[in-house]
Amino acid sequence: MPQSKPVNYSEASSEVRAVFDDIMATRSINDVNNYWKHIANHPPTLKRTWEAAKEVMSTGALDSLVKEMIFVAVSASNGCEYGLRCHTDTARKQGMTEEMLGEVLAVVGVASQANILANGYQIPVDDDY
Amino acid sequence: MPQSKPVNYSEASSEVRAVFDDIMATRSINDVNNYWKHIANHPPTLKRTWEAAKEVMSTGALDSLVKEMIFVAVSASNGCEYGLRCHTDTARKQGMTEEMLGEVLAVVGVASQANILANGYQIPVDDDY
Amino acid sequence: MPQSKPVNYSEASSEVRAVFDDIMATRSINDVNNYWKHIANHPPTLKRTWEAAKEVMSTGALDSLVKEMIFVAVSASNGCEYGLRCHTDTARKQGMTEEMLGEVLAVVGVASQANILANGYQIPVDDDY
Amino acid sequence: MPQSKPVNYSEASSEVRAVFDDIMATRSINDVNNYWKHIANHPPTLKRTWEAAKEVMSTGALDSLVKEMIFVAVSASNGCEYGLRCHTDTARKQGMTEEMLGEVLAVVGVASQANILANGYQIPVDDDY
Amino acid sequence: MPQSKPVNYSEASSEVRAVFDDIMATRSINDVNNYWKHIANHPPTLKRTWEAAKEVMSTGALDSLVKEMIFVAVSASNGCEYGLRCHTDTARKQGMTEEMLGEVLAVVGVASQANILANGYQIPVDDDY
Amino acid sequence: MPQSKPVNYSEASSEVRAVFDDIMATRSINDVNNYWKHIANHPPTLKRTWEAAKEVMSTGALDSLVKEMIFVAVSASNGCEYGLRCHTDTARKQGMTEEMLGEVLAVVGVASQANILANGYQIPVDDDY
Secondary structure, eight states: OOSOOOOOGGGOOHHHHHHHHHHHHHHTOSSOOHHHHHHTTSHHHHHHHHHHHHHHHSOSSSOHHHHHHHHHHHHHHHTOHHHHHHHHHHHHHTTOOHHHHHHHHHHHHHHHHHHHHHHHTTOOOOTTO | OOSOOOOOGGGOOHHHHHHHHHHHHHHTOSSOOHHHHHHTTSHHHHHHHHHHHHHHHSOSSSOHHHHHHHHHHHHHHHTOHHHHHHHHHHHHHTTOOHHHHHHHHHHHHHHHHHHHHHHHTTOOOOTTO | OOSOOOOOGGGOOHHHHHHHHHHHHHHTOSSOOHHHHHHTTSHHHHHHHHHHHHHHHSOSSSOHHHHHHHHHHHHHHHTOHHHHHHHHHHHHHTTOOHHHHHHHHHHHHHHHHHHHHHHHTTOOOOTTO | OOSOOOOOGGGOOHHHHHHHHHHHHHHTOSSOOHHHHHHTTSHHHHHHHHHHHHHHHSOSSSOHHHHHHHHHHHHHHHTOHHHHHHHHHHHHHTTOOHHHHHHHHHHHHHHHHHHHHHHHTTOOOOTTO | OOSOOOOOGGGOOHHHHHHHHHHHHHHTOSSOOHHHHHHTTSHHHHHHHHHHHHHHHSOSSSOHHHHHHHHHHHHHHHTOHHHHHHHHHHHHHTTOOHHHHHHHHHHHHHHHHHHHHHHHTTOOOOTTO | OOSOOOOOGGGOOHHHHHHHHHHHHHHTOSSOOHHHHHHTTSHHHHHHHHHHHHHHHSOSSSOHHHHHHHHHHHHHHHTOHHHHHHHHHHHHHTTOOHHHHHHHHHHHHHHHHHHHHHHHTTOOOOTTO
């Protein structure tokens, strides 16, 4: 038995279809990606996380592309292939070049190394921070 | 015995002083912060990580402020207080508002939750990524 | 060369067979799963971790099913496919429905997001905890 | 400058007060804890995460106490003191004994160790999962 | 209420005292450290993890000092202050110099950075591994 | 579109070729492994991380084999298959036996479990560390 099966539009409840419709309308696409089809196994999580993503990932004080690159950074740090591939794809469509991706990953690597050294030497926070 | 003691300029070797001098000149400051004083217990790591930070964190294809915010995001994700406090301070000095910080952390939270759901439902990567 | 090869019963030492026999008897199964076959490459680890699992995962102050769901939660958080798939399977056999799995994963997602925000805002522990 | 300052009711906007009022009414308490006061620096995150917590942590297919213990498990795994202390406190108020806490943490430890061994030996998922 | 209180020898059950006695005899010390006193709140975990530590951390195919340095590496990677401080102390008593500690932490930093880049670029495993 | 494509020697820039040449000369091999070919998509990261690896992983106060085993330990802890497989291969070529690998992974498992218990019980650092 697989961990989960995708819920396709044709077999979805009206509650799930309403979310799928909103995703497709918001993003001007004809079908939702695997993420939403699988999360749809738990309709309250589908609705809640879609509404959170729509609110959080759209342009606000920060540009949408910057947010997508932060999502890529966190997914690389967490080692999550799905999140990484999906949001790298979105960021590329919004203009992220390969050089920009290279810099995102370079920062994640340098930051993780610095975090470990700060832990390893138990460095006290400076008084003026 | 503490995990590590800071190496102050007055007691530092010429090798360590050369790095401290470069940090102070590059950043126009009069003293290095605790991070570099503690990392100086292992001079090759001090030199290597300073040169990496100088190269990676400066403006390139991405703006320095975007890089600082990615550093904040990774440090929040890793739960590293030192990295978080230090780079939040730097990002604020470069213009990050509290609303921008709020959006950075909101993205990290949403991305981590999405990574966990992608793992938990074992969602296959879409063919068109 | 693969990272490790499975140790099958027919080729196992008497020390390994004794553990395999106890696993099969305890769980009323005819063969051990891949986990134990691969861990058997280091017999002391096989014996030690089997005895720990047998002690910790059986019903005590907490019901075995609750423990299996906590195991699923930790494996999703760590992004470990093997642990996730194996213990989701066990929990389903003990009565976990898809709705219960959905709630387990929803809690893990919400908790991880809350942990990151607690880190990101450096929230002090309340006096009355 | 601290990472964040708490937003107290007396100085909060009406948007923030509405969320604080709902938290206090839902939980029958006279003041919100530090978590919500600090998250209130970003009102959309306050509103979104409170509504998510209210939905996800209440009794559904799983009992509220089981959910609180999963939250404790995830926070211990992530090393987040705030989440751990806060939800241990809530779980105790809902009836978690010290023996139950001991079993929760024992499961987290055993699961993490098993996840690492599954990674370390690169154990393939069994065909019948 | 604190997360846990230490269990001191004078107030410990005979089951806990037996473990404390074995720790003190094995290590030639007059009192156990805080770790064991707090873990003693759950006696089965005390007994099980002490026996695991005694078996795993003693010299085998690998020298005890190498094992202590791996423990330091893992604790730095996990950001666990207690594990880091405790096992740095033990490793120093077994001969780890500050230069050796510097090299341990340098390897952890480089490895974590490499892990993130391997994730971030989704690098396929070479055929000849 | 894949996350990244390998950069082969025949199509590499002179900057990338210079690094590939140094890797092949240092390790007496005829081709670089997939890691370097993919990292080469961002030439500054290729150069910087190769120089870091060359400096950090060679024998110093610690033997190269000990460093390789720490790299294996960190990769198992992070769940990074590439890092794990690559450095297990290198460590085996330098003399790591299957029993030694078993002990490395056993220490990582025990350390991670101990880190979680130290977090979960919020154990204070002993005064004499």
